[in-house]
Structure formats: structure tokens, C-alpha cells
Amino acid sequence: MTPPETGRLDVRKTYKLYVGGAFPRSESGRSYPVHDAKGRFLANAAHASRKDARDAVQAARKAFPGWSTRTPYNRGQVVYRVAEVLEGRRAQLAEEVQHGEGLSRRQAETAVDAAVDRLVWYAGWADKLAQVVGGTNPVAGPYFTFSVPEPTGVVAVLAPQGSSLLGLVSVLAPVVVTGNTAVVAASADRPLPAVTLAEVLATSDVPGGVVNLLTGSLADTAPTLASHMDVNAVDLTGLAGDPEEATRLEQLAAENLKRVLRPPDAEPDWTTGPGLDRMTRFLETKTVWHPVGV
């Protein structure tokens, strides 16, 4: 290929998976072409296999004890740091969102800004949610009893297919800020911002394995994640508009009683403010009793 007139051949980026803090290619060696909204080739992305999904679950499980026992203050700072680093990649992400989602530059920038702001919003929740959804229980006896929220464990997240960055951040942040670790299947057709987000995570303070990111067809990864016995919960948001597949995955998830967040009929407007639901869906309530006496 001939260099352009500037005399310099640009260095293209390789979009890889993000598993256990590393950026492996798919163990299958497969990749797939990613196109922009108008059908022009953008890049090749790694096509995650079932084995990649299993590796990602293993990495997420390994990271869980450390991440879930960090102080909430610390988790909040880590998520805020992600927002800081993301802000620094604003231009790159805006470009990827613009091409991938077929938006204007301005719309894409707005989406990136909203994603950063969403991270900041969730970061602040880390050390507040326990007081909002937990507390002491006024039992009728000589006992001190309290209930605290705890992360449910490893959460498989099927990210929205449409909103490749804001949607992704909106489903991922609530899962990890509360102490879960995540395996995310990114938008199949628009995976590039997800990989860039992974690079942001890797260069901020998020420990390896807390977020694991898979690109490629859901047909390969999603059933593996939904049926995996070491996954505690699954967010099916990425299956909005595909009730049959969502039903099939929910049935698979029943095998170990995963907590299931069903997909909406259609992908929601991610710019509206989220409530607590996406955090509380992946929390367990632990109630503790102790006698009060001398």
C-alpha cells in the first residue's frame, strides 16, 4: 500500500479483548470486520470464543475477593479515576462513537460527555448506597440487627447493542461500583468504543479482572455466560428486541438461580438519569444478628 502524500503511513490500532487485565487476541484466533454506520470498514475486532468467555469468568472470579473487600471510598475513587482518564480520551472515543453509531461529531461528543458524567455519578454512590438501602432493623428482642448490601459476585453483562459507549458505561458502572466483577459482552456491531474503554480501565486504577470485555457475536459468548455455574447474575439488556433469545438465556440462567435482569422491549434512552435499580439488582442483602447483653 502506498503511503499517503504526507509521506507517513498511519499506525492502525488492533482491537483486542480485555481479560484479567491483559489484552489477548481471541484464543480462537478469529476476528471480524467492524463497519461504520454507512458500511465502511473501520477495523477488525477480536471474535471472542466460548473459551474466551470462560477465561473471562475465571478472571472475574479471581478478582472478586479483592475488589469486593476494598473500602467503598476506594472503589468510588477508582471509578472516578476512570472518568478522569476517559475524559482524556474524549476525542478518540467521540470519533469511534461518531462512526460506529452514525452520529454527528457534536452528538458523539455529547454521548462521551454523558458517559463521563455517568461514571462520576456512580462513583459517588460507592460509599452512600449502603446507608440508603441498608440499615438497622428494629427487632422485637434483645438483639442488634442490621442489613447491609453486598455484591452478588460475578455479573455477566450483555451491553446494549445501540449505545456503544454511554449505554455500555450505564450498565457497567453500577455493576462494578458496588463491588461486583463483570464480564461484558460489548455491542457486537459497535465494539470499538468498548475496547477503547478497556484501555482506559487498564490505564486507570481498576484492578485486572474486575472488568473483562469481550467483543464478537453474542451467539458464542452469551449462552456460555448465561449457563456458567460460576456466574452469579446476568444482565440481558443487550438482547432488547430479541425476546426469544432472552427467554432461552433466562432458562439457562435458572440452572444456578442467577439473578437475571431481563431486557427491555427496546433499547432505552440512556441519557435519562438512572435510578438505583441497576445497582440494587446485583446486590444481596446480608442481615446480621447479635445479642445485646452484659
Added chain:
Amino acid sequence: MTQPEDAPVPTRPGPAEVFAYAPAPESRAVVDLRSSYGLFVDGRFVDAVGGGSFKTVNPATEEVLAEVAEGTAEDVDLAVAAARRAQTRVWSRMPGRERAKYLFRIARILQERSRELAVLESLDNGKPIRESRDVDVPLAAQWFFYYAGWADKLEHAGFGAAPQPLGVAGQVIPWNFPLLMLSWKVAPALACGNTVVLKPAETTPLTALLFAEICRQADLPPGVVNIVTGAGETGRAVVAHPDVDKVAFTGSTEVGRQIARTVAGTRKRVTLELGGKAANIVFDDAPVDQAVEGVVNGIFFNQGHVCCAGSRLLVQESVAEDVLARLKRRMGTLRVGDPLDKNTDVGAINSATQLARIRELSEVGEAEGAERWSPSCTLPAHGYWFPPTVFTGVSQAHRIAREEIFGPVLSVLTFRTPAEAVEKANNTPYGLSAGIWSDKGSRILWVVDRLRAGVVWANTFNQFDPTSPFGGYQESGYGREGGRHGLEAYLR
């Protein structure tokens, strides 16, 4: 009863030889048992479509107590229709303060008729009258009192400014705490403005039917509470009914799995309270007499028919011998027998099926090499009975350490360090409850933090309160019952 000759227990005469407690039976006369019961649909008792019925027996004697209508899919359909009508036309439109008063009224009647309910519960379930009288029935009333108070305060519960009921709740409950589980299900559902179709367990339908009568006594509008008795098929019909908005189930993990599959792809909200294999962890600095009581209470309360039973005793190796000797001595004072005797501690196993399961797993325990011990006790000739049993020399790999036995059978394992205790306690697909016994506060909190269980009792066990959320991690199910958390399952 057999027991190993070398059992290291005191050989002095048991209490029976010196201070023999004379029989102290609670009178059955307080219960007006009918020979047959219909379904409770739309405020009336009706026969099942097709006229099918089944017998419910007293597990302590195998005496048939009554014939009970067996609800079919058509009956469930009628009940759901009645519940839907009542929900849209009456119950959801009624101001919360009025709903509250109905629930308060029910709570009061439960208290007023507590003796009758307790005796009926013990007759049908086999549990000791001391427990039905002092635990099940008072807690059931307390549950209604608690949720009654929420009915007109829901906008302050933290679920949005104007939370709405879900609609019709289909509820399937187990046989271990028939009336109490009914109250855990019905009280929050009604407080939030839902109506219910409840299926009691096949072997224990009677207190639910008495509850139906109490609903009539309270002038609860027809259709708000519907009770459809029957077995597994009836329950499946409730869960699968397309016009049910919410499914609440307490029972086995296997059935919970089936329910989760059944509701997949629907809009039904689900809460599941399933099995458990709780560890009761005794550290070397435990208040040992209370720990032994807690272990006994943890596994022999309600014949061990408790999802959160402390069925695995994890005892620190340095005190294992002492704790076991104390435990066995204490087990020797448990009084097994007539559930209606006020001095009975351990009653009858609820059914022949359950007894067979307990026997089978206990035999597996022996076959796998664990050492089995029970105190010497005479079991009644009729009915379903199993003596309080402890297995020592159990390892994590044994089936009796992994599977829920749901009977008065304790598996004893040892540990050396707190980390090992936590690791063993968490080494199960379940995650409902756990116990910790130690006099060191910081160690308790360290362990509490690491246990993957929905309820952790420290220096106590098997405590329940309507203000206190209850429910499991992992395969013990999802959702919480009790407290403000318990409202979430019935609101949108």
C-alpha cells in the same frame, strides 16, 4: 434406637427415671376439625372442579385429619380471575389506611385464635406445640401487624414517590412453617395492594384454610385472598398462570429452578426462598453453653425442617471434644414425642416421604464412613419419627455435608483457623444462613464480612422478625422477605 456402646456420654440415669414429667397434653378440643375442606375462592369455600380431593394426616399418628379439595388448573384459573377482579375493582383502589386496618384486624384475630391455630398447626405438621404456640403463631400475627403499618406509608419506603402494586401474586409455600410462611407471603402482598392466590403445601393445608375463615371473619373483601389447596400440579398451575404478575415461592432449590425456568421470558416478578446447608461456626472462645444451645436450636428446632437450619457444625479443633461432649449431653435431654405434649422438644417428621429421605441420607452418611450417634430415646410406634442425630468424622466431600437433609441430622466438621472456617462455610452452592460463636467482636465481624449468606446469626441462631430481611445468596434463591426490603417484591 441403637447407639454405639462406646459413645462418650454420661452414663448416669436419664431424667425419666427420677423426675419423670407426666404427660402434659394440650387439648385438641379447641380445634373444630371438619371432615372435608373446599378451596377458598372469591370469599367462599367451594369444591374443586372435578371434585378431586386428598387426605391430610397427622404425622404423629398417621390418623387422617380431613379430606381436602385438590385444586386443578381450572380452579387456579377461577381463583386468579377472582383475585384479578378484587385487585382492580376493590383492593388497589382502597386507600392504604383502609387496607392497613384489614391487616391489623387479621393480626388481632390471629392473636385471639392463637391457641386454636397452634393446636391445628401441630396436628397437621407434627411440630411441638411449644414451638407452634411460642414461635409460629405469635410471629405470624407479628408479621401482619408489621406489614399492616406499611400499607399507608408506601410512598416513604424508598421505592419511588407513588409505588404501585404488581397485581395478582401467585404464592406457593412449604410445609415446615405453614401459617408463618403464609403470613410472610400474604401480609406484604396485601399491604402493597396486591391480591393473592396461595397454594399451601399438600401435607399441611389446614391452618391456611383456617386463615381463610379468619379472612371472612375480618370481612376481607372476597377475592383478595384465595387459597387453592393441592399438590405439585396445582402449584405449577399457579406459577404458570398467564395472569399472575408475581410469583413468590418458598421450598426446595429444585422446584425453585423449575419455577425460574417457567417464568423465563414473562413479565412476572419472582422471589424464591430455597434450600440451605448452613454452617454454625463455633470458635474456641465461644460462650460454650450458649453455643451448644444454639447448635441444638439450629438443627433440632422444628425437627430440622428449616431451610436455614444450622446443619453443619464447624467447630474449632481445639475445643471440638469438649463441645461434642456437651452437645451429646444436651441432646440426651431432648424430649421426642407427642407434638401436642407441652414438654415435647422434637416432634414428628412431617411425612413418610420426608422420613424416607432423612433415612436414606443418614444411611449414606454411615456408608461413607461418618460416625452416627443418637441419644437413647423411645420413638412412638405409629407416625413418622426420626431421633435427633449427629454425625462426626464428616468431611466436606460427604453427601451429608453437602445436601440439604431437612431433618434432625447434624454433620460435625472441624477447622483450625478462621480462614479455614470461612472457606468451609462458603464451600456450598447454597447461601441462606450461617452462625458464628465467639466472644471476640472483631473476629465475628471479620467472619460476617466473608460469609456468603443472607442471614448471619452471631452468638444466636434461628431468630426471625418481621422487621428483618431474610433471604439467600446463590442457589438459596433471590429476593428478601421481611422489613422494608420485603416490600420491594410487591411494588413497582
Added chain:
Amino acid sequence: MATSRPTYADAVTQTVAPTTPLPARLDDATSSDATLRRFLHGLPGVDQVGAEARAATLGTRSIKTTAKAFGLDLAIRMVDLTTLEGQDTPGKVRALCAKAMRPDPLDPGCPETAAVCVYPDLVATARQALGDSGVHVASVATAFPSGRAALDVKLADVRHAVADGADEVDMVIDRGAFLSGRYLRVLEEVVAVREACARPDGSRAHLKVILETGELATYDNVRRASWLAMLAGADFIKTSTGKVQPAATLPVTMVMVEAVRDFRDATGATVGVKPAGGIRTSKDALKYLVMVNEVAGPDWLDPDLFRFGASSLLNDLLMQRTKMATGRYTGPDYVTLD
């Protein structure tokens, strides 16, 4: 410092090892304040809520018909019929002794009580009244109820009671010393009192050690004080003087019953328990018997190992006994007021 009267140290030099030899482990425990402290604080804790819940559950036992008849008679045989008032007179004590020997004048089958319990100056009166009836004379001593006197005064008090014919001595421990952690001092005092119980013929009055649990504040302390008294050679451990509230309660007595049970497991020696103060009804007494039966075992269902320190309890036991026999509820006019 020169002084003619015996000092605390003088008194304790008279001590000898308890007659029942303790296992080496326990013998070491009493060798210094430090080891004693380590031992007592190494005893398992008592969780208040759990202990009280267990006692309450035992209290729900329903004791009817034959069991009740058995329990009532046993309880009568366990009563230390007590009068400990400033206004006590020889006449009052003689009346009480008559009652102890024949609680129900109309029923010769009615058992006698275990003992009559009086102040030391009335021991001679009681001794004379009871003669060789088999009903024991028990005397409080050691500057009862506060115990706040010099040791030699306390020992003189004990020797006087024993010399006048007391079969049993109910001493109080030095709660001040206990609460300030001077455990060895408490132990040595009990040992000294035990020595003072000796009679010229080589026999010894039985020693009941009153812990005054109402002043010990916690069940942990009750358990420690129980062991302390037993290590010192107590024949009985007793809850209270009856002059401090709360006096005997079911849970506090249960903690002490657990202690004697565990002490026997550790040493082979059997120590008795006496709840005193506040037990007024048959129903209460039966609850204690149930508790003893199920916590320590039936061995302790014996007047040699379990007593009730009480005054009004006896009449209620008698009224219930009559009710069992006649089927009619009786009234206070039908039992003797003494």
C-alpha cells in the same frame, strides 16, 4: 507494724489445702493472683441473652399430676426455712423450727425441710429446738449480709456459730475484693472460713458460699465467682443473701448449676447449689427443679446438693400439696403462719 490483733495475713497462714485434692491444673490456678486471674478469665463466657432465653424455655415446662406431686415434696425437702431479721427472737426461731420439722401438722406424710437458717446468735436456740430431728441448723456468718468486717471478726462469727451447733455455715464472699480483681484474697478468705468450720471432733460444718450475684452484675462474674468458691473448697454455692435485689433468678442459678456440673467433670467433686431470695411460689420452685434436672442432671435433685433459701415458699408448697391431695384450692388460713 506492731499490732496485737490477728492480721489478714495471719489468718490466711492457717489455711490448708482443700480436703478434696484438686487436679494439678486447678491447683496451679490457685497458686497466685495472676494464675487465678488467668484461670477465671479463661473460663468460657456467658452470653446473657442466650442464657436467659434458655432459662425461659426451661421455665415453660409443664409439670403436672405425678410429676408435680414429686416436685412439691422434693422442693419441701430442699427448703432452708429462713428468718434473718433484726427482730428475730428465740420464740420466732422455735416456731420456725417446729414448722420445719412438721410443715403440715395435719399430714404426717409431709416431709420435713432440709434446714432452718438463722443468725449466729440464734443457732443455740435452733439447735435445741431441732434436736436430732434430722433438720439441720444453718447459720449465716462472716458479717452477713455485707461481709464488711475484719477477717478475724468474720472468723470469730463462724466459730461461734459452729460452736453453738450449726451444721451448715452460709458465708458471704468479699464482693469488693472480687470486683476489684483481688481474687486470691477472696479465695483465701473462703479457705480460712472453711477452716473455721472445723469442730473439735475433726468433723466440719458444711460451708455454703454466698456470691451475692445481685452485686456481681454479669453472668461472667457469676461463673468466675462460682469457680473461685469451688476451688476454695465450698460445699455449696449460694446465689444471694436475700438482702440485695435482684436475689435468686432462674438464669443466674442456671449459670451456677452449669458451674457445678462442669466442676464435677473437671475434678470429680460434687458441689451443691442454693438459690436464695425471691422464690415464693411452687411454680417458681418447680421451674428450678426442671432446670437442675435438665442442666446438671438428676444427681443434683437431692437436698444434699440443692436447696431453696426461702421463707414464704414453704407455705405455697404446702397449699399446692393440699390442692394435689384434695383437688381444692386452699387459702392462707389453712396453713400455719410462723
